[in-house]
Amino acid sequence: MKEAIVKVCHLSHRYSVQWAVKDISFDIPAQGIYGLLGSNGAGKSTVMNIMCGVLKQTEGEVFIDGADTRKDPLVAKRCIGFLPQQPPLYGDLTVEEYLTHAAYLRRMPDKEIKAAVDEVLERCSIAHFRSRLIKNLSGGYQQRVGIAQAIVHKPALVVFDEPTNGLDPTQILEIRHLIQSIAKERTVILSTHILTEVHAMCDHIFMIEQGQLVFNGTVDEFDNCLTSNSIFLQLADAPATEELMRIKGVTDVEELGGQRYRIRFSEAEGVVERLVEASSRNRWRLMEIQQEKSSLDDIFAALSKKAKK
Template sequence: MSTDILIDVDNVSRSFGHRDVVRDVSFTVVKGEVLGFLGPNGAGKTTTMRILTGTLAPSRGQVRVGGIDMLQHPTQAKAQLGYLPETPPLNRDLTVDEFLDFCARLRRLPRRQVRPAREQAKARCGLHDVGRRLIGNLSKGFQQRIGIAQAIIHNPPVVILDEPTVGLDPIQIQEIRALIRELGQAHSVILSTHILSEVQAICSHVQIIRRGELVLKAGIDELATHLHGAHLQVAFRRPPPAETLAQMDGVATLHPQGDGRWLVHFDGDTDPTDALVRAAAAGDWGLYELTRPRLSLEDVFLELAGDVPADAPEHAA
């Protein structure tokens, strides 16, 4: 395995009863990569994150962190990770310095390294002036920073952040995003989030999970054009019934835009452009727009993630 690969997930599956929540998931994260991990509720994202952090064992497959097998050597593998759950694991009755010293000792840092590690984490997270203040008296933005500081205090090669900007105001969000970008220069970062603009602002790669299976992993620059060649934006003054468009050769799905406009997703091997033009002329549909749009990350996410059943159990995914 390449020394640049810090997380290696190989055919991981997880079942709850007879239901596979995660199915044959495989991916790698390399040094310096900031991976945005996306998925709708019930898609298997949280289960995958729990498997990565060693809090849930896979039913099948293997996870290696820094080349260390998570099941065979969990203590050594977890030492390669820093983790910020959605709710930061903070003790509100301690000062920032006391809490970070406690976290450093939990990470088994030698006594002589505790203070330097704490001061370095504070400096990186903008906490230098609040070391002696009680955590419970600080704002949500500072508490998120403390959560990130405890995740990096042992300088792990991999940092996993779960919804790190939830509940923050716009200024705090910008500050945390800048911090995550800085972390990405020295660590591999996995960012789990529902905020698509956050992925575009921070991440170098994006991964989407749907119904327990990965449907995309791509560089952030690839996403805007990922489905570019497989969509048409059409508009008619006298639009035909949706069924007529849906039955045309090559048309996979239709997304109504209102006022006679449709976003047409077609199979990559069958471009319906010529057929649409001929049908519009023959049917007097009043075709006045036919373009290939550049899709946003939200469009890509909706197209690939799709819908998950409303009864998908939250605890299982």
């Protein structure tokens, strides 16, 4: 069986007397996009910085493609490409000069550097800016240069910290597509507190709150980890809300306009059947009924609350 590209074992880290991360373990075994999700201050940046060799953990072990980040940091770092929240750019260098410098820093053989730089210039759609000073590029193109430096040495693992932060909607879509294309060839970890970003790009989610791992699963499992307590209902001949409230299990009725209602209930079992039966018996002419999904914000809030207990 192939070694996991990332293996985190009982990871803990303390700043002074406060634990930022406490006893976190997970594996990332395959290509794809993995979301490291958490609110600001949750501990995800600490985990990410330890994985990338920026911090040394207080306790536990981290392996990157089999290399221990504490015992063999150079071997581990060769496997990693990292884009911090603020791209580490040199504004007075041209794009080509900067990427060549980044390749040297990654200890690429001299004879391979030019071809590698040419490849990422094309890959990130910045070849036409190769001779332009980085400080004269827009924010979106500077972000592309930051992504290019993270992949110039063809790492097995690429870590992006808030990669679309501060970009306009068009730039966000372009960066998402670029990251998705990178993930076809290597493993990508995306650190963010933006739920829609995770939902749009990730295959798997690790959620950290209060320094603890509170969720580890697929995006579908994340969507379904809370059971909704409301039903969307549309009736052609709707009754007074008081009649709907009389149905067993119904706790609240919200009028949405256009003969549409949101029905909240205490227990899901039997409520849909009783609503359908009442509609048929009273000729309310049921047009639509469906159980609503919990919103991403509801799920995030519930998992955050779990971490604080």
